[in-house]
Amino acid sequence: xxxxxxxxxxxxxxxxxxxxxxxxxxxxxxxxxxxxxxxxxxxxxxxxxxxxxxxxxxxxxxxxxxxxxxxxxxxxxxxxxxxxxxxxxxxxxxxxxxxxxxxxxxxxxxxxxxxxxxxxxxxxxxxxxxxxxxxxxxxxxxxxxxxxxxxxxxxxxxxxxxxxxxxxxxxxxxxxxxxxxxxxxxxxxxxxxxxxxxxxxxxxxxxxxxxxxxxxxxxxxxxxxxxxxxxxxxxxxxxxxxxxxxxxxxxxxxxxxxxxxxxxxxxxxxxxxxxxxxxxxxxxxxxxxxxxxxxxxxxxxxxxxxxxxxxxxxxxxxxxxxxxxxxxxxxxxxxxxxxxxxxxxxxxxxxxxxxxxxxxxxxxxxxxxxxxxxxxxxxxxxxxxxxx
Amino acid sequence: xxxxxxxxxxxxxxxxxxxxxxxxxxxxxxxxxxxxxxxxxxxxxxxxxxxxxxxxxxxxxxxxxxxxxxxxxxxxxxxxxxxxxxxxxxxxxxxxxxxxxxxxxxxxxxxxxxxxxxxxxxxxxxxxxxxxxxxxxxxxxxxxxxxxxxxxxxxxxxxxxxxxxxxxxxxxxxxxxxxxxxxxxxxxxxxxxxxxxxxxxxxxxxxxxxxxxxxxxxxxxxxxxxxxxxxxxxxxxxxxxxxxxxxxxxxxxxxxxxxxxxxxxxxxxxxxxxxxxxxxxxxxxxxxxxxxxxxxxxxxxxxxxxxxxxxxxxxxxxxxxxxxxxxxxxxxxxxxxxxxxxxxxxxxxxxxxxxxxxxxxxxxxxxxxxxxxxxxxxxxxxxxxxxx
Numbered sequence: 164x165x166x167x168x169x170x171x172x173x174x175x176x177x178x179x180x181x182x183x184x185x186x187x188x189x190x191x192x193x194x195x196x197x198x199x200x201x202x203x204x205x206x207x208x209x210x211x212x213x214x215x216x217x218x219x220x221x222x223x224x225x226x227x228x229x230x231x232x233x234x235x236x237x238x239x240x241x242x243x244x245x246x247x248x249x250x251x252x253x254x255x256x257x258x259x260x261x262x263x264x265x266x267x268x269x270x271x272x273x274x275x276x277x278x279x280x281x282x283x284x285x286x287x288x289x290x291x292x293x294x295x296x297x298x299x300x301x302x303x304x305x306x307x308x309x310x311x312x313x314x315x316x317x318x319x320x321x322x323x324x325x326x327x328x329x330x331x332x333x334x335x336x337x338x339x340x341x342x343x344x345x346x347x348x349x350x351x352x353x354x355x356x357x358x359x360x361x362x363x364x365x366x367x368x369x370x371x372x373x374x375x376x377x378x379x380x381x382x383x384x385x386x387x388x389x390x391x392x393x394x395x396x397x398x399x400x401x402x403x404x405x406x407x408x409x410x411x412x413x414x415x416x417x418x419x420x421x422x423x424x425x426x427x428x429x430x431x432x433x434x435x436x437x438x439x440x441x442x443x444x445x446x447x448x449x450x451x452x453x454x455x456x457x458x459x460x461x462x463x464x465x466x467x468x469x470x471x472x473x474x475x476x477x478x479x480x481x482x483x484x485x486x487x488x489x490x491x492x493x494x495x496x497x498x499x500x501x502x503x504x505x506x507x508x509x510x511x512x513x514x515x516x517x518x519x520x521x522x523x524x525x526x527x528x529x530x531x532x533x534x535x536x537x538x539x540x541x542x543x544x545x546x547x548x549x550x551x
Numbered sequence: 552x553x554x555x556x557x558x559x560x561x562x563x564x565x566x567x568x569x570x571x572x573x574x575x576x577x578x579x580x581x582x583x584x585x586x587x588x589x590x591x592x593x594x595x596x597x598x599x600x601x602x603x604x605x606x607x608x609x610x611x612x613x614x615x616x617x618x619x620x621x622x623x624x625x626x627x628x629x630x631x632x633x634x635x636x637x638x639x640x641x642x643x644x645x646x647x648x649x650x651x652x653x654x655x656x657x658x659x660x661x662x663x664x665x666x667x668x669x670x671x672x673x674x675x676x677x678x679x680x681x682x683x684x685x686x687x688x689x690x691x692x693x694x695x696x697x698x699x700x701x702x703x704x705x706x707x708x709x710x711x712x713x714x715x716x717x718x719x720x721x722x723x724x725x726x727x728x729x730x731x732x733x734x735x736x737x738x739x740x741x742x743x744x745x746x747x748x749x750x751x752x753x754x755x756x757x758x759x760x761x762x763x764x765x766x767x768x769x770x771x772x773x774x775x776x777x778x779x780x781x782x783x784x785x786x787x788x789x790x791x792x793x794x795x796x797x798x799x800x801x802x803x804x805x806x807x808x809x810x811x812x813x814x815x816x817x818x819x820x821x822x823x824x825x826x827x828x829x830x831x832x833x834x835x836x837x838x839x840x841x842x843x844x845x846x847x848x849x850x851x852x853x854x855x856x857x858x859x860x861x862x863x864x865x866x867x868x869x870x871x872x873x874x875x876x877x878x879x880x881x882x883x884x885x886x887x888x889x890x891x892x893x894x895x896x897x898x899x900x901x902x903x904x905x906x907x908x909x910x911x912x913x914x915x916x917x918x919x920x921x922x923x924x925x926x927x928x929x930x931x932x933x934x935x936x937x938x939x
Contacts, residue, residue, distance in 0.1 A: 195743065195773070204772055205743075207760045225758030225766065225775075226866045259654070265740065266649040266657035267671060283655060332727040339720040344771040345745030352653065355583065355593075357733030370613030372595045378613065383732040384592055385583070385799050385877075387613075411773050478614045489773075 167203055170298050174201055174291070175218060181258075181287050182214045188254035189213045190284050191272065194263040196348055196489045197288055199411065204228070209239060209272075213251070221245070239275040253277065258284035262350075289350065293486050293494040294508045295412070300532055302412035303487065303510050307530055307541040310407035310416050313337050314544050317403065317420065321551045327363040327390035327401065328382060334361075334405055347408040350490045359405030360389035363422075367402060367524035370478035374492075376514050377402065377475060377524055397423035400433075400523035400548070402516070406491070407530070407542075415487050415512035416542040417528035421550045429525050432469055432517040433548050436526035439463050439515040440546075444531075447538045453501040457483050460515050461499065472517040484513040487530055509533040555591055558686050562589055562679070563606060569675050570602045570646060577601045578646035578672050579660065584736055584877045585648065585676055587799065592616070597627060597660075601639070609633070627663040641665060646672035650738075677738065681874050681882040682896040683800070688920055690800035691875065691898050695918055695929040698795035698804050701725050702932050705791065705808065709939045715751040715778035715789065716770060722749075722793055735796040738878045747793030748777035751810075755790060755912035758866035762880075764902050765790070765863060765912055785811035788821075788911035788936070790904070794879070795918070795930075803875050803900035804930040805916035809938045817913050820857055820905040821936050824914030827851050827903040828934075832919075835926045841889040845871050848903050849887065860905040872901035875918055897921040 178201065182190055192198055192210040199205055201218065208222040220233045221242055234245060243253055257278050259269055262285030273281050295303070313334065320333040335358050339345065345358065355373060362379045371378030371388045380391040395401060399422045407414035419433055439460045447456060460483050464473045474480040486493030487510050495503040497513065505511070514528035527546050532539040566589065570578055580586055580598040587593055589606065596610040608621045609630055622633060631641055645666050647657055650673030661669050683691070701722065708721040723746050727733065733746065743761060750767045759766030759776045768779040783789060787810045795802035807821055827848045835844060848871050852861045862868040874881035875898050883891040885901065893899070902916035915934050920927040 193740075199773055205760050205775055207762070224760050224762070224866065227758060261654040261658075264654050266647070266652050266654050266669075267673070268740065269654035270649075281654075285655070329728075332724060335727065336720055336724045339723065340717075342770075344769075344774050346743065346774060348773070352581075352656065355734065370615060372593050372612045374595070374612070381732075382730075383799065385587055385736070386732050386734060387593055411771065478612065 166298060170296060171201060171203055173296070175212065177291050178212060178288070179214050181284070181291065182212065185258060185282065185284070185287070187256045187258045187282060188252070190258035192260065193268070194260050197260065200292060200489060202232075208236065209242065211242070213254075239272050242276060256280040256282065258282050258287075260285045260288070262286070289494050292488055294506050295488060295510055295532075296508070299412050299488065300508065300510065302410040303414050303530065303532070304541050306407050306410040306412065307414035307416065307543070309341050309409035310414055310542065311544045313341050313405075314403065314416065314418055318549060318551060321395075321420075325395050327361045327366070327393045327395060330395065330401075331361045331390050331405075334403070338405060342409050343406065344408055347406045347413065348490045349492050351492070355386055356388060357386060360402075361405070362389065362402045362524045363393040363395055364399040364523045365521065366391045366393050367518045368476050368520060370475075376480045376482070376516060377404070377518065378478060395422045395551070398425060398522065400425055400429050400519070400525050401551070402524035402526070404528065412488050412510075413491060414510075414530040414542060415491060415514075415528060416530060416544065417514055417516070417526070418544055418546070419525045419527065419548045421548045423550065425548070426522060429519055429522050430548065431467075432472065432519060433525040433527075435463065435467055435469065436515045436517065437546050440513060440527060440529060443513055444538050444540065447505065447533075449505055449507040449533055449535050451505045453495045453497050453503045453505060454499055456497050456513065457499040457501075464515075469517060472519055474516060476518050476520060483515050484511055486510060487512050505533045507533055507535050554686060558684060559589060559591055561684070563600065565679050566600055566676070567602050569672070569679065570600065573646060573670065573672070573675070575644045575646045575670060576640070576642035580648065581656070582648050582651040588680060588877060590620075596624065597630065599630070601642075627660050631664060644668040644670065646670050646675075648673045648676070650674070677882050680876055682894055683876060683898055684896070687800050687876065688896065688898065690798040691802050691918065691920070692929050694795050694798040694800065695802035695804065695931070697729050697797035698802055698930065699932045701729050701793075702791065702804065702806055706937060706939060709783075709808075713783050715749045715754070715781045715783060718783065718789075719749045719778050719793075722791070726793060730797050731794065732796055735794045735801065736878045737880050739880070743774055744776060745774060748790075749793070750777065750790045750912045751781040751783055752787040752911045753909065754779045754781050755906045756864050756908060758863075764868045764870070764904060765792075765906065766866060783810045783939070786813060786910065788813055788817055788907070788913050789939070790912035790914070792916065800876050800898075801879060802898075802918040802930060803879060803902075803916060804918060804932065805902055805904070805914070806932055806934070807913045807915065807936045809936045811938065813936070814910060817907055817910050818936065819855075820860065820907060821913040821915075823851065823855055823857065824903045824905065825934050828901060828915060828917060831901055832926050832928065835893065835921075837893055837895040837921055837923050839893045841883045841885050841891045841893060842887055844885050844901065845887040845889075852903075857905060860907055862904060862906075864906050864908060871903050872899055874898060875900050893921045895921055895923050
């Protein structure tokens with residue numbers, strides 16, 4: 164508890180430094196993820212931070228939070244007079260989470276606070292959150308350990324004749340029994356998902372509206388992603404990319420299974436994914452440009468002529484990895500054109516995957532912590548394809 | 552398929568009538584729920600509707616949708632020149648989903664389309680969706696039937712010594728095996744949830760940041776709602792309010808279970824909830840004001856002196872029901888101050904519930920379809936408390 168409090172104070176100071184750098188008067192935090200990051204709990208209301216001093220929490224719900232920073236309010240229009248009676252200045256240039264707040268709520272807040280200028284702090288907060296503390300990295304490692312325990316149960320959950328969805332349901336149950344909170348949080352408006360993704364056979368080729376590495380058709384038009392009820396048949400591969408949300412800070416991991424047997428090309432492409440991971444691990448550390456991981460992978464894929472199957476077929480993802488943390492898609496994004504540089508304390512998932520027509524998806528995804536002189540792999544499951 | 556196409560055309564015409572009434576030039580739909588409602592699938596992009604003619608779909612992802620209304624784009628800035636080359640006017644006064652679009656995306660769209668005026672269509676679309684077609688109501692009835700099948704399994708899933716969460720996990724598994732898509736959609740920024748809520752004992756008193764009828768502490772600070780690992784002990788009640796998302800159009804239903812035995816007050820308050828449901832059923836039809844359902848319930852609660860426990864204790868919900876459909880919280884909301892009138896074809900959930908300190912939550916929730924001369928109850932599970 165004391166450790167968490169200390170963490171929150173440090174994070175708050177980092178945001179206060181950003182307020183100064185961005186020449187703003189204050190910032191208001193409304194998204195659940197950033198509220199949790201800054202004060203350890205979620206509420207319906209407004210976390211107001213000046214460049215100095217403690218945060219002020221204006222809370223609609225829940226009632227009765229035992230925290231002296233809390234003022235209970237009914238609506239944001241009450242905030243200006245509360246600030247005035249506390250002798251605090253009304254901020255003119257205010258930072259808001261413009262990538263998370265709806266247009267309606269942002270403009271209501273702007274009017275309520277008589278703001279002259281509204282600037283987004285969404286991207287800056289994501290950059291701050293991308294570099295993790297020792298406490299946060301410990302959580303990601305712990306999550307990866309539970310993630311591994313659940314994946315190791317998969318062969319025992321499989322029954323001949325199952326569909327991808329039937330197997331996924333048994334994995335979901337094990338995830339929950341191992342402490343998964345169920346929902347997992349992602350950034351952006353095109354990231355619907357339910358507990359992860361399982362892709363068997365040609366369902367792996369189905370293009371999806373969402374910005375995940377691979378697609379899949381899903382079982383409902385309301386969630387066109389992942390398992391679609393494909394019966395698991397000999398010769399197919401099954402890519403398991405279920406969530407690692409066993410702590411507030413998450414890991415990400417994919418493994419591939421073979422139903423009885425698979426053609427040589429599946430084994431070859433899967434081995435290439437492992438080889439890419441090994442080369443990336445050997446050549447990456449703090450200071451490595453994110454783009455270079457992609458270029459390295461693409462070069463190895465081209466040498467083997469497997470570009471048409473890399474990261475999808477008709478629709479190919481434009482990244483081979485991403486940061487992980489409180490959200491599953493944190494910065495940095497590993498794209499060939501990225502200008503970002505890896506920093507000590509970042510946590511990233513690297514997922515060089517192939518989609519093979521008539522067979523399915525193959526490849527692995529591991530999570531890593533960026534160290535000064537190395538990448539620390541934290542997802543330690545068997546990487547070879549496992550025959551079911 | 553033909554029926555769905557016909558439905559979509561009718562919905563489109565209703566929106567086009569709203570465009571004319573709101574004196575706008577066009578509207579752009581970006582939210583998954585409203586995209587699905589209007590064209591039957593979800594995509595990353597923009598559905599543009601003029602007051603007349605077919606919708607235009609500008610799609611970033613997925614690639615290759617076999618639909619002649621689709622134009623593939625990379626970014627919204629391409630839309631103006633695409634409209635010009637199709638000989639279409641650039642809308643000046645445009646309706647956007649301001650309650651769903653983020654501030655960043657709304658202002659980007661405004662700049663990209665050189666819009667002079669941006670007006671919200673979010674509320675209007677919710678009002679249109681509140682009155683369901685025969686096709687949509689059939690889906691809600693079907694969902695309620697599956698919901699009932701799953702709830703009837705609950706006594707067989709219970710084992711002595713279980714926690715609320717352990718029982719919930721077995722119910723979740725049955726929900727998935729019965730076709731639940733997993734995620735369920737809600738409107739607004741304070742509606743996080745995972746598959747529903749189970750409240751046992753005094754966890755039912757815990758105030759939550761979210762706008763659901765009851766609260767609960769949850770198992771993670773990232774999702775403070777619902778089951779919290781309470782061991783199910785004799786004398787407790789367990790309120791089960793798990794999702795009815797077995798079709799795109801959903802129902803909503805709660806039932807209460809008793810662990811071995813419960814004090815008389817629990818049976819009395821639960822019977823009052825049933826009595827309130829009966830009186831509401833007898834006095835409600837199209838034309839009934841939403842407020843009158845609440846006033847009726849409050850009067851019956853006051854007569855029995857149970858106000859301190861109605862809809863919570865320290866934090867009490869200000870509604871006793873809500874519309875259901877593609878989202879779990881559609882209009883109308885049943886509040887004492889509502890000015891809304893029930894219309895034929897609306898689907899509503901009514902949930903008069905009590906939270907009893909030292910015991911738990913009791914009461915029922917049913918879903919109804921509003922008919923011209925009656926309420927049609929569609930959630931047909933046993934209503935009395937069931938002893939586990």
